Amino acid sequence: MNKKNRVKIKTSEIFGNYNYAEQSWTVPSWVAKNDNFIEVFKDVISSNITDDKYKEPKSFQELFSYLKGRNYAVFEERFVVCLTQGRLAYLTSSGFSKVSASEDVFELSNWRVQIL
Numbered sequence: 001m002n003k004k005n006r007v008k009i010k011t012s013e014i015f016g017n018y019n020y021a022e023q024s025w026t027v028p029s030w031v032a033k034n035d036n037f038i039e040v041f042k043d044v045i046s047s048n049i050t051d052d053k054y055k056e057p058k059s060f061q062e063l064f065s066y067l068k069g070r071n072y073a074v075f076e077e078r079f080v081v082c083l084t085q086g087r088l089a090y091l092t093s094s095g096f097s098k099v100s101a102s103e104d105v106f107e108l109s110n111w112r113v114q115i116l
Contacts, residue, residue, distance in 0.1 A: 006095065007032050014042055026095045031082075040072040040114065041080050041091070049077045054112035066113045074112040076104070 007029045011020045031037050043049055054074060057063040067073060067083035075081045079090040081099070088105070089096035104110055 005029050009041075011045065014038065014045070020045060023093065025091060025093055027091070028095075031096075034070070034072075036070075036114070037072050037080070037082075040074060044074055044078065044080055047077070049074055049112055053114060055115050057108055057111055057113050060106075060108070063108070063111055063113065071114070076110050077112065 005028055006026050008024045008026050009032055010024045011022055027037075043053065057066065057073075063073065064083070067081070067088075070082075073081045075090065081088055081090045082096065083089075084096060088099040090099055099105060
């Protein structure tokens with residue numbers, strides 16, 4: 001993706017004056033404007049992955065259907081994950097990186113999706 005279409009998101013921009021360590025992540029500009037991404041991202045940073053907001057998907061079909069809808073899932077309550085160009089990617093400080101698949105990826109109890 002063209003670097004012009006990328007923006008930095010900072011914790012201070014997301015949370016305002018709350019006491020979170022200043023960090024930044026580089027994401028495509030359209031991702032930074034996605035309300036679902038911002039909500040999931042805030043929940044991961046603030047460790048707010050609760051059972052009233054998130055659930056374990058019942059099947060991989062449900063998980064991938066959710067991701068194909070341009071939604072963002074949570075893996076192991078630490079990573080924001082999306083589906084891009086048919087591949088799983090997770091957010092790092094330098095942007096989204098493709099997932100190196102391990103056995104943990106296929107354990108549904110490691111995943112959480114928002115209750116819609």
